[in-house]
Amino acid sequence: xxxxxxTQPGMFVQEKxxxxxxxxxxxxxxxxxxxxxxxxxxxEMIFLIYQGSxxxxxxxxxxxxxxFQKARKSANLVISASQLGDSxxxxxxxxxxxxxxxxxxxxxxxxxxxx
Amino acid sequence: ETGxxxxxxxxxxxxxxxxxxxCSSQSGHNTVSWYQQALGQGPQFIFQYYREEENGRGNxxxxxxxxxxxxxxxxxxxxxxxLDDSALYLCASSGGDGETQYFGPGTRLLVL
Numbered sequence: 622x623x624x625x626x627x628t629q630p631g632m633f634v635q636e637k638x639x640x641x642x643x644x645x646x647x648x649x650x651x652x653x654x655x656x657x658x659x660x661x662x663x664x665e666m667i668f669l670i671y672q673g674s675x676x677x678x679x680x681x682x683x684x685x686x687x688x689f690q691k692a693r694k695s696a697n698l699v700i701s702a703s704q705l706g707d708s709x710x711x712x713x714x715x716x717x718x719x720x721x722x723x724x725x726x727x728x729x730x731x732x733x734x735x736x
Numbered sequence: 737e738t739g740x741x742x743x744x745x746x747x748x749x750x751x752x753x754x755x756x757x758x759c760s761s762q763s764g765h766n767t768v769s770w771y772q773q774a775l776g777q778g779p780q781f782i783f784q785y786y787r788e789e790e791n792g793r794g795n796x797x798x799x800x801x802x803x804x805x806x807x808x809x810x811x812x813x814x815x816x817x818x819l820d821d822s823a824l825y826l827c828a829s830s831g832g833d834g835e836t837q838y839f840g841p842g843t844r845l846l847v848l
Contacts, residue, residue, distance in 0.1 A: 625778075656836070664824055666779070666839035668738075712778055721792045722767060722830060724837060726778030 624648065625713050625727035632732050634703045641688070642698040642730050644713030650674075652718040655696040657687065660710040660729070669711075672696060703734045738762055740829050740840035748846045749817050757812040757843045759827030767791070768810040769837060770802060773824040785810055822847045 626645045634640035646655065657669040672680045672687045680687040688697040700707055710731050714724045739762035749755050761768050767786045771779035781794035785804035799815040808829070814821055824844050828837035 658839070664826075664842040664844070665738075666826060666828070666842075668836055668838060671836055714778075722769065722784055722786075722835070722837070723781045723792055723794065724769070724771075724779070724828075725781070728778050 624725045625715055627713055627727035627730050629730045630728075632730055634700075634707075634732065634734055636705060636734055636736050637702055639699060639701045640703055640732065642700070642711050642713075642732065644696045644698065644727060646694050646696060646713075646715050648694075648715065648717055650717040650719050654716045655687070655689070656714040656716070656724065657685070657696075657698045658712045658714060658726075659707075660712060662709070666712070670698070700732075705734050705736060708732060708734045738829075738838040738840065740827060740838055742825075742827050742840040742843050744843060745841065746844045746846075748848065750848050751817055751819060753817050753847075754813065754815045755817060755845065757814075757825050757827075757845070758809065759812070759829075759840055760809045761827075761829030762838055765829035765831050765835075765838075766808050767830045767835070768804055768808065769828045769830070770810070770812050771826040771828065772796070772821075773826060773842075774820075775823070779826055782812065817847045819847050821845065 655672045659667045686699045713727045741760045769784040770782040773779040783793040788804045804810045824842045828839045830837045
């Protein structure tokens with residue numbers, strides 16, 4: 622079974638607007654972590670934000686926030702005030718305690734910011 | 737920048753050859769994980785090293801092997817290269833179990 626599902630292959634957003642990238646996950650573990658990474662065309666994976674399964678509040682990091690809905694098993698990334706430099710591939714990933722520090726990634730969503 | 741470095745940046749090999757990729761972890765990090773990212777896909781976990789010992793392995797054949805050195809830098813070795821080994825190889829370092837992984841710029845391997 623696919624652990625991480627990103628249903629949006631590609632998204633467009635107008636500069637300065639907000640955008641939500643979807644991520645759903647599947648796990649039987651009670652303790653897990655959810656991550657979002659950004660991958661520009663250069664290839665490097667850039668860590669954006671982390672949400673622990675026991676965290677009661679949604680994580681925020683600057684313009685990034687994670688909309689965590691545990692019952693729905695979703696962890697959507699919200700980018701506010703989009704900038705041209707936000708154009709990249711975005712990956713959602715999960716770490717389950719039972720599998721140590723291994724990250725399982727989704728297929729990614731390409732985001733294009735229009736001026 | 738994360739402080740994680742990888743070498744070389746690009747590499748071209750022929751089928752059947754062997755290759756060694758290198759990774760230097762971020763200062764203070766003792767755990768290195770390796771991932772393979774085929775074109776158009778998300779990264780796949782190869783294995784992880786913690787304090788010089790293998791600490792978990794993904795669904796990769798034994799011809800993928802690794803090492804971690806006392807300074808926590810790491811090598812990924814791939815023997816008997818196949819065309820499907822063409823990919824971006826990413827190294828990530830972290831401070832230990834449960835810590836966020838920070839990635840290097842990757843090595844692009846092309847097998848002809």
